[in-house]
Amino acid sequence: MLSTKKMITPLLELGLNKYEAKVYLTLVGEGTSTAKNISDITGIPYGKVYEIINSLSSKGFSTTLPTKPMKCKAVSPKKAIKKAKDNMEEKYENLEKHVLEKLEPMFTESKKFKEPKGAFWIINGRSNVVKKIEELIQKAEKNINIHCSANSLSRLIWHKELLKEAKQKGVNINITGVINKEIKEEIKSLDFCDIRKTKKSENNYISIDNKKSIVIEPIPDDDNFKYGRDLGIWVSSESFTKFMDDFFKKKFTKARKIFPSSQK
Secondary structure, X not given: OOOOHHHHHHHHHOOOOHHHHHHHHHHHHHOOEEHHHHHHHHOOOHHHHXXXXXXHHHOOOEEEEOXXXXXXXXXXXXXXXHXXXXXXXXXXXXXXXXXXXXXXXHHHHHHXXXXXXXXXXXXXXXXXXXXXXXXXXXXXXXXXXXXXXXXHHHHXXXXXXXXXXXXXXXXXXXXXXXXXXXXXXXXXXXXXXEEEEEOOOOOEEEEEOOOEEEEEEOOOOOOOOOOOOOEEEEEEOXXXXXXXXXXXXXXXXXXEEOOOOOOO
């Protein structure tokens, strides 16, 4: 099997998760393989292998063959990388379109009468994104809303002391995240927050006092606190932040509370 750390890391940055990277490397090394063979080599549960194969196929990294039992094979790295590149470019184009559709009209309108109240900035790199998150938490006076993936929720634990200080100042901290058994154990140290379980999260979102917010795409979405090519869009606009908070509140209200005894 080819799953050395050196080979897995670039695949994570192309948008695969750790299991997908392991299965793809197995297929590259084995050629055509069955789900059972992949499970035996990688140690990934047999039932989960089918889910991973389907995901790899949708991302353009593998193809399935109409055999019994079902077999699959890797798409060539050259073709797979091109597909991943096309997907990432499309994602950035959609993100750019969405942000500009919401912010450009506000900017144009406000310029007619006075200096703009809001603006947005691009923040590159996980360490810079982390600094901005810490700054937002420290400036919060009334509430902090956070929506994140499982690994991002794991990284949030590093901000525990700042979040505690905010809580002691009377700030309400509301969090929705993707929560599995492992993460649930980890986040017990954040039980002073109102944490609720959501099914899916591709990007992360943090806002304070319905005034300022940051939308983050973690690249890759792992539990490393410092290193990553994250893309953050920091927005200092009350109208945009309130717009995003409305979506957050809808998800938060419907989500199941993880620590019933936590107090807002």
